[in-house]
Amino acid sequence: MSGHRASVEMDFQPNWTYLPAVRSFVKEFITVSHADKKKAEAIALAVNEMIENAIKYSDREGVRIRLDLSAALSVTVAVHNHAAAAEIRNLQTLLDEINHQPPLDAYLGRMQATGESKDNKSSLGLARIRYETGAKVSAEYNEQEGEVTVLAEFEPPAPTEEGR
Amino acid sequence: MRLADLALITAGRAVLSLAHHDNWRLVFSGEVDMRDPSEELLPYLLEVHRALLEEKIALLEVDFSALTFMNSSGLKMLISWIMEIKDLPAEARYSLRVIHDPESVWQSSSLPVLRKLLPDHISLVDS
Numbered sequence: 001m002s003g004h005r006a007s008v009e010m011d012f013q014p015n016w017t018y019l020p021a022v023r024s025f026v027k028e029f030i031t032v033s034h035a036d037k038k039k040a041e042a043i044a045l046a047v048n049e050m051i052e053n054a055i056k057y058s059d060r061e062g063v064r065i066r067l068d069l070s071a072a073l074s075v076t077v078a079v080h081n082h083a084a085a086a087e088i089r090n091l092q093t094l095l096d097e098i099n100h101q102p103p104l105d106a107y108l109g110r111m112q113a114t115g116e117s118k119d120n121k122s123s124l125g126l127a128r129i130r131y132e133t134g135a136k137v138s139a140e141y142n143e144q145e146g147e148v149t150v151l152a153e154f155e156p157p158a159p160t161e162e163g164r
Numbered sequence: 165m166r167l168a169d170l171a172l173i174t175a176g177r178a179v180l181s182l183a184h185h186d187n188w189r190l191v192f193s194g195e196v197d198m199r200d201p202s203e204e205l206l207p208y209l210l211e212v213h214r215a216l217l218e219e220k221i222a223l224l225e226v227d228f229s230a231l232t233f234m235n236s237s238g239l240k241m242l243i244s245w246i247m248e249i250k251d252l253p254a255e256a257r258y259s260l261r262v263i264h265d266p267e268s269v270w271q272s273s274s275l276p277v278l279r280k281l282l283p284d285h286i287s288l289v290d291s
Contacts, residue, residue, distance in 0.1 A: 016198075016199050019197060020177070020195070020197060020212075023197075023233070035210075038269055041268075041269040042269050042273075045233070045269065045270055047232075048197070048235060049235065049236055052235060052236070052237075060180035067173070072233050077211075099283070104277070107277055107280075108280055109278060111239070111243055111277065111281060112280070112281070114243055114282070115243040115244060115246070115247040116247075117238075122241055124240060125235075125236040128236050128274070131277070132269075132270070132273035132274065133273075
């Protein structure tokens with residue numbers, strides 16, 4: 001089974017009102033290329049969480065998202081934004097914590113921690129992406145420039161007996 | 165406030181309605197994707213929580229099957245509600261019967277994990 005190679009890049013202001021439109025577009029775009037509605041829904045969920053984080057923590061205009069879809073059915077999502085150095089360090093700590101635990105343990109641990117937190121930042125999104133969508137989550141930083149790019153990589157589905 | 169006075173709330177693209185059939189049932193529909201659901205929806209859920217305790221209701225059905233999306237801030241809101249139940253003495257707690265659509269990606273992946281926060285008082289059933 002294979003899909004079409006495709007990519008798309010969007011650049012917009014860090015404004016919450018874009019979210020439903022971006023989520024909907026991503027879902028439709030991936031469904032066309034890869035013909036898998038559940039996978040498209042999972043990736044749209046991941047994109048939504050990544051953009052919400054970018055909007056919440058961005059300290060200036062310009063959130064950029066890039067989707068790369070391979071013919072082998074892997075998908076990479078990259079969300080780029082600017083953020084204060086303290087927020088970048090918080091993200092590094094959070095990703096280290098999440099990626100050093102099994103996905104379910106990390107997600108449940110964040111749920112328990114967020115239940116005790118009084119602020120409106122859930123810090124659940126990245127653990128949610130890793131557990132619920134199976135994506136590999138990482139980030140690239142340029143602290144001097146105050147830039148961060150969060151990456152979610154979705155592996156192609158395992159081949160079925162029919163597809164071998 | 166009584167449960168009968170908490171029939172409906174809308175916030176952003178979400179609608180929550182509460183009605184009594186065989187049991188009290190809270191139905192979520194639309195999408196919970198606002199920046200901070202704790203501002204509008206959580207106070208409503210906590211009113212429902214207080215009314216359930218006052219009226220000594222042992223079971224609430226919560227139907228998510230028509231809710232097409234919930235962001236992680238929405239999950240945080242549900243976690244806050246579950247923690248309110250968890251903080252009660254065991255004999256005072258009520259149970260949640262969560263109705264979900266197994267074909268929905270977010271429902272089939274998020275709700276079983278939420279259940280782990282209070283497994284003796286949350287059950288999951290297919291819509």
